[in-house]
Amino acid sequence: MAQQDVKPTRSELINLKKKIKLSESGHKLLKMKRDGLILEFFKILNEARNVRTELDAAFAKSTEKINLASAVNGMVAVRSTAFTAKESPEIQLSGHNIMGVVVPRISSTGVRKSLYERGYGIIGTNSYIDETADAYEDLVEKIITAAELETTMKRLLDEIEKTKRRVNALEFKVIPELMETMKFIRFALEEMERENTFRLKRVKARMRD
Numbered sequence: 001m002a003q004q005d006v007k008p009t010r011s012e013l014i015n016l017k018k019k020i021k022l023s024e025s026g027h028k029l030l031k032m033k034r035d036g037l038i039l040e041f042f043k044i045l046n047e048a049r050n051v052r053t054e055l056d057a058a059f060a061k062s063t064e065k066i067n068l069a070s071a072v073n074g075m076v077a078v079r080s081t082a083f084t085a086k087e088s089p090e091i092q093l094s095g096h097n098i099m100g101v102v103v104p105r106i107s108s109t110g111v112r113k114s115l116y117e118r119g120y121g122i123i124g125t126n127s128y129i130d131e132t133a134d135a136y137e138d139l140v141e142k143i144i145t146a147a148e149l150e151t152t153m154k155r156l157l158d159e160i161e162k163t164k165r166r167v168n169a170l171e172f173k174v175i176p177e178l179m180e181t182m183k184f185i186r187f188a189l190e191e192m193e194r195e196n197t198f199r200l201k202r203v204k205a206r207m208r209d
Helices: 010-073 075-082 127-208
Strands: 090-098 101-109
Touching: 010 075, 010 127, 075 127, 090 127, 101 127
Parallel strands: none
Antiparallel strands: 090 101
């Protein structure tokens, strides 16, 4: 707020005090929101780290299983078996609220399948194919969970950064400028009061003369 644009009046001083009070209240609430979001972020971060470890392990296991199945049955047979599934998995997206931030909730159906749902029969396949299918179903579930957590973390981080910028703007720019302007108005009013008092004394002195 440029001081030269401010009228040094008592009504302006009252309005300025209200603005400062409102800004300080907003600053406090935003700090609470920022701290709450950071706590939520670190909670999810710990969970995401565990899921990421599980995902890496599931990927390694599925790679091992498909290599073994391919070695025993041949890659063509493994790929042919993969195309026999009767239904594809379905992904459902919804959202939920974390301290005002809408984050995704990802659920799935049809990832885990019975032998019948997988589409291939017992004849012509063996346990290596079954174990490969199990491993990849587990991998897909881990990927879905990881996607939900990592997207949530990104949205929380974006909101934390926005909230931090607003907190800093209030703390280091808006409130100090309002306080400085209030000091200017008070000083100007005091100067006007002193000048009026001095004039009044001169008038009284002249009247006595």
